[in-house]
Amino acid sequence: MLSPMKILFAHVLVLILGAQSSSAQGLVSGWMQGKGRSAVALTGFTESYNRYYVDKQQTYNPQLGTITTSGISLYLGAGITDWLDIVANIPYVSASSNAGFWETISGMQDLQVGIKILPLSIDIEESHLNVIVAGIFSTPMLNYPNDAPVTIGHQASGIDGRIAAQLMTPAGVFAMAQMGYSARGKVMLDRGFEVDVPDAIDAVGRIGWGSSSWYVDVWLHHVVPQSGTNIGPGVPFPSNAQGLTKVGATLAYRVINELSLIGGTAGMLTGRNVGHSTRFSFGVAYDLPMWNGVSM
Secondary structure (H helix, E strand, C coil): CCHHHHHHHCCCCCCCCCCCCCCHHHHCCCCCCCCCCEEEEEEEEEEEECCEEECCEEECCCCCCCEEEEEEEEEEEEECCCCEEEEEEEEEEEEEECCCCCCCEEEECEEEEEEEEEEEEEEECCEEEEEEEEEEEEEECCCCCCCCCCCCCCCCCEEEEEEEEEEECCCCEEEEEEEEEEEECEEECCCCCEEECCCEEEEEEEEEEECCCEEEEEEEEEEEECCCECCCCCCCHHHECCEEEEEEEEEEEECCCCEEEEEEEEEEEEEECCECCEEEEEEEEEECCCCCCCCC
16 A cells, blocks of 8 residues: 555655745645654755735846845654644744845744644545645744845744645555645734734645655645735735745655655746745655554
């Protein structure tokens, strides 16, 4: 039952390429860790843009120049039972511009912790279907600026609810579809008043192939804000309605039994009140020793 691919990449394919460094969709894959199985992953990324969307229209501002955001994330996933996983992510992010007088912002971004539950796992002829539901809580770890174009996030706590369905074939080919709702709260600006960070609905599609040593996929991520403003004079950035459509690809290779190398890239197709960015990611994942899990 696809055990080589499942054992290899269920542990590492959870954080590789999110649409943003704070995106919860990257924490939810179509696999479960499995009872007593745990993994850690250290991943890094860099992305940059010199054009951005005002509403849905691309523009260039020489006073902003090229904005570059880079970071590293420490991920932990643990299989408590065969149907319950715990996941966590701790990112460090830095953002800078090569024009104007914008200060470089660096620091710990938003802690993410969550659970994944497997309510349905069935065989369909020779293939296998997983249906996974997940809840992710995120909260800022640092009082970073949140109302400037050069920053590392919105500084908003939130809850994400997600559902994913994945079909896996005996040949190692799989297809995954995922949807989620991101609920965000209010944030206090340095200007002395609060604004709402818009909620969003997003969808992810991913197809790929894996063996006992290799993994490759391509994916599409679409985000639709549920409210918010457009970029403009005097409009605080946390209240902007940020939407996007991104496409990307992932490649991973198992170096030894416990250690895997990961790389990927992503690019923007369309956007709304976001930068037209290109992202490159890389990382290493390590399977921790087996433990007994919890009997339920």
